[in-house]
Amino acid sequence: MKNKNNRLFTLDKFIEESLYNKKHGYYMKKNPFGEGGDFITAPSISILFSEMIAIWIISFWEKLDCPKQFNLIELGAGNGEMMRVLVNTFNKFPQFKNSCKINILEKSELLKQTQKINIKDAKIKWLNNLNELNNFPCIFIANEFFDALPIKQFLKKEKKWYERHVNFSNDKKLNYLDIPFDMQKFEKKIKFKISYKQTFIEYSPLTIKYLKIIINKIKLNNGGILIIDYAYLEKEMKNTLQAVSKHKYCNVLKSFRNSDITYNLSFNLINNIIKKFGSYTSLSTTQEKFLTKIGILDRAEILSKNMPFSEKADIYFRIKRLIDESQMGHLFKVMFITNHKNKFKLGF
Numbered sequence: 154m155k156n157k158n159n160r161l162f163t164l165d166k167f168i169e170e171s172l173y174n175k176k177h178g179y180y181m182k183k184n185p186f187g188e189g190g191d192f193i194t195a196p197s198i199s200i201l202f203s204e205m206i207a208i209w210i211i212s213f214w215e216k217l218d219c220p221k222q223f224n225l226i227e228l229g230a231g232n233g234e235m236m237r238v239l240v241n242t243f244n245k246f247p248q249f250k251n252s253c254k255i256n257i258l259e260k261s262e263l264l265k266q267t268q269k270i271n272i273k274d275a276k277i278k279w280l281n282n283l284n285e286l287n288n289f290p291c292i293f294i295a296n297e298f299f300d301a302l303p304i305k306q307f308l309k310k311e312k313k314w315y316e317r318h319v320n321f322s323n324d325k326k327l328n329y330l331d332i333p334f335d336m337q338k339f340e341k342k343i344k345f346k347i348s349y350k351q352t353f354i355e356y357s358p359l360t361i362k363y364l365k366i367i368i369n370k371i372k373l374n375n376g377g378i379l380i381i382d383y384a385y386l387e388k389e390m391k392n393t394l395q396a397v398s399k400h401k402y403c404n405v406l407k408s409f410r411n412s413d414i415t416y417n418l419s420f421n422l423i424n425n426i427i428k429k430f431g432s433y434t435s436l437s438t439t440q441e442k443f444l445t446k447i448g449i450l451d452r453a454e455i456l457s458k459n460m461p462f463s464e465k466a467d468i469y470f471r472i473k474r475l476i477d478e479s480q481m482g483h484l485f486k487v488m489f490i491t492n493h494k495n496k497f498k499l500g501f
């Protein structure tokens with residue numbers, strides 16, 4: 154970073170340095186989850202969120218004809234809260250549990266240790282990369298994983314394309330610098346006309362890399378991926394880069410290595426990309442519709458039947474955060490990608 158010849162970073166390199174620098178990166182040096190941290194994710198808002206995901210996974214496994222051995226893979230497990238609840242729920246379904254090989258892909262060593270403490274299941278395997286998976290059917294789960302991967306930004310000004318960089322020339326004050334970019338050459342390289350009808354592009358090379366491996370696993374061994382994330386469905390891409398610290402938005406450049414940097418996924422872009430890999434079923438909906446269709450409100454009613462009013466109110470208050478359209482209900486979207494032959498639609 155201090156190297157004088159190396160003070161200009163493409164945006165994805167800047168985000169990689171900010172979030173995942175081995176020593177100083179945001180996710181590598183602290184556990185940012187929870188009320189006392191910087192942000193809170195759905196599994197820590199309500200246990201019912203992860204229970205709904207557990208029901209969805211078990212139902213999908215049944216639809217796949219209950220394979221005797223299959224891989225469940227959580228991508229980016231954070232503090233391990235979702236997997237903790239999944240394991241507890243799976244323990245009530247012994248035939249399912251015995252068939253399920255649980256895997257976690259986690260980049261942060263610190264969070265890996267947190268996950269190992271929170272999820273007390275000796276059989277979980279922490280993967281170094283997805284190619285370590287054996288050839289069983291694979292069910293991938295990604296809650297707020299892809300929005301944490303570095304992105305590039307490209308912008309069109311007067312018919313010319315530029316790539317956004319971050320300039321470190323003045324250490325105290327970072328600023329953006331847009332540098333002319335050969336979009337045609339880039340599109341030839343990625344074999345995809347990403348700029349079609351766009352004036353602004355957000356593109357994550359790592360997302361493409363992961364989706365390629367995941368789609369290939371699904372093609373070879375059957376299965377699917379469930380993505381839950383900040384996302385939008387419109388075709389036109391927009392600038393959605395944001396940083397969060399202590400539950401408030403902050404300036405991406407002012408809090409280098411000390412804030413969470415995220416963006417909203419373009420589900421349209423993901424769909425266009427997976428089309429390049431072959432012909433797959435892709436379903437999408439809002440988090441509100443997904444959780445409601447699986448039965449989060451029915452489950453809350455059963456659970457709270459004999460509870461005192463204050464506990465009952467707490468359960469519904471938490472569910473409201475997850476499904477209300479002015480809170481997470483519409484901001485978060487859910488996408489399911491699977492082989493054509495699987496006619497599974499629970500939640501969509």
Ligand SMILES: C[S@@+](CC[C@H](N)C(=O)[O-])C[C@H]1O[C@@H](n2cnc3c(N)ncnc32)[C@H](O)[C@@H]1O
Nearest residue numbers: 180194229230231258259260261296297298301
């Ligand atoms: C925003 S957090 C979401 C955590 C969790 N899924 C949740 O919902 O609370 C993103 C997670 O992905 C992990 N992560 C980011 N990039 C990764 C990568 N390339 N490979 C594996 N894990 C990664 C982070 O360390 C973190 O655990």
